[in-house]
Amino acid sequence: MATMRPARDARTVSRRDFLLMCAVASGVPAMSLDPRQAAGGDVPRKGGTLRVGFYIEAATMDPHFSGSKIDRQVYHNIYEPLVTLDVKLGIKPGLAEAWQQPDARTLIFKLRRGVKFHDGTDFNAEAARFNFNRMKTEPKSVRKGEVASIDTVDVVDAYTIKLNLKRPDAALLATLTDRAGMMVSPKAVQERGSELERNARGAGTGPFEFVEWVKDAHLLIKRNESYWNKQGGPYLDRIRYRPIPDDTVKLQSLQTGEIDVMDYVQPRDVAAVRADRSVVVIDVPSLADFAYQLNHTRPPFATRALRQAVAYALDLDQIVKGVWLNVGVPANGPIPPTSWAYDKTIPPIKRDLAKVKAKLAEGGQANGFTFTMTTNNIPINVQEAEVIQAQLREAGITMKIKLVDSATLLADGNGRNFEMISYQWSGRPDPDGNTYQFYKTTQGTSLNWSGISNPQIDALLDRSREVSSQGERKKLFSDLTKILQDELPMVFIVHPIEPKAFSPKVQGYEPIPDGMMRFKDVWLQ
């Protein structure tokens, strides 16, 4: 019986240490700190309203129906998952204070006592079971795929639940650190129904409570005065989220003090923002994996040698430097450097024009060939496509660029109507989320757009779900990465860094690589 009981206070690694670590791992300068902040070791102060600028508005307040990344930014302050992530992507207790895995198909959670939803009802085993059942059976649930491995949920006692799994699923625990593990008040769900999508009053257990959402204007949350965790925050009185779609305007709003936090700084703006003493930039290494899927089901990329020719023709260092302005690191595969499963002994594929020549000849296209890349019509994608086009041209390969909007991109991908297509995955805390659904043999529509079907890869992926030892899993993912570099369902380009920018008066933000901004311990100077 493997029992895990992580330290209660998982903040053993300070933000600086962590970033230093990431900087060492990734070879990029990790953060720029305003000296005033570095000096500010003040005692946290209660009060104030934090104003946050996001690029778009949230879509829904119901975590079980949410399909948009921006929603999660809000959820992580009003709802809480059973387990949460620490800065090293380790799992630490959330609403569950401990868990056990007696065998590969059973997961037992000991729930925290004395936790109340904002509407005053108790959080307990019945509430947790209600949530899992809702995710599994509600017709509009977007969580079904994430909880698919859960067969039934038993209430063992008032504060213990047992998940009975259909199959071993080593990635499930990490999945429960986000929306699939978030607990919503059963009373709020039953009383409000679909209205919950707009009004989450009383629905969460988190450090902040939902107040109001004036669509297209702002979303307001306030401090939960009776939050169960008495250590640290919440310090802020209120948090006000606002959509500001234009990046330049959002940045200027921060510089002039109209907002205190912005969710993402474009690589093109990073240098300028670092030079500005009225703004603090924090680089948050992400879980993301930006790549191009190659269609294995039709020429030219049905031929492995031609896929390899393209991979050897690319100079990733140049792309990351020239297009991403070093706000990211060259990718050796789908697993980001932030993950425990990242194998730094495997280098990214290096450019080698002699090899390209040999591979072109092997693929029967000694004089080069022509294909089309499909990508999003947004500036950084267009730049990247143009650099790739130029690099391929030097290697004798002609690439045409087809620019589309994201709905068309999804339609082309799902319909396998492409030769090479941009795929930008936001990433998941467990390496399973960056690999399984893309490389496992699947019938019909799936995220495996490339259509790869390789028994060796399938076996590795299945095995990685069955074994629970992290060391053993890491070895499996290393083997997988090596095979992927050879089989190339995707050419991997970059693991982007997601810089966030703050007003210097914002203190105590802890960057977790999932990019979510948890404001529990944040305070205003």
Added chain:
Amino acid sequence: MGRLVLRRLGATVPVLLLVTAGVFLLLHLTPGDPIDVMMAESVDATVKENLRHELGLDRPLHVQYAAWMGRLLRGDLGRSIRNGEPVIENVSRRLRPSLELALCAMAISLVIAFPLGIASAMRRNTTIDRAGATFALCGICMPNFLLALLLIFLFGVTLRWLPISGYTDPLEEPWNGLRSLALPAVTLGLALAAVVTRTLRSSLLEALAEDYVRTARAKGLSEWQVIWSHVLKNALIPVVTVLGLQLGTLIGGAVITEYVFALPGVGRLVVDAVFARDYPLVQGVVLLIAVGFILSNLIVDVLYGWIDPRIRSR
């Protein structure tokens, strides 16, 4: 006059039918699918199929159009696929900022264009006229987004007189509301002022060459009286036409300005809806924008009659 209005209203029915059918067809011919956009990161094909079925997106196109029309005749514009809210709610939330912005921009353009246009026409080929022409050229050539960013840089970042982005309703907080609309209204108003100045100048010049102007001057009226009571009214028709056409564009087409200033207007709504392939929302908004255009043209026609009695009697 009543007959004129009725006749114009009758003519709108085929226009609306054509617009909605055209938009419907174009949208469905565009690659992409609202369910894929909504569940981009989900692999569960059966969930997607169920949702598609529930929303009726798996039915043949003509059936979907007929169903939409049927609901429309009962006054129901349907629900947005993306957020599940009634289309009418989505639009009415966005209509107020758009209308306020359009009216402010129009007011700014009139305040600039009338003095400048009249001065240019009266002092033809002088420095004033050339300055007016230069202003108009700049106003017409300057892209919206550039002017917007320059204004933000000057008044928001450097001088810090006005907020950079966001919207406050002037009907709730008059001072802050007007401040939040100032920069976007100037952005749109300057370009419009440029067009109106030139239109007004040329139609004034044309009217100034008429016989009745000579008569008016001959009977000893001052130049101001000639302009004010004889020329201006006769020169207004082309200006009203331009303004009427622009009103529709300001309400539905100020996408870039709305985007830059983070204003929740109708233009951005329709563009976002197109990107999400939110068919009912696009349909509903386009229909309402078309109605808006038709109404503003109707107002223009009525104004014609008021300005020129000959049109009324026709």
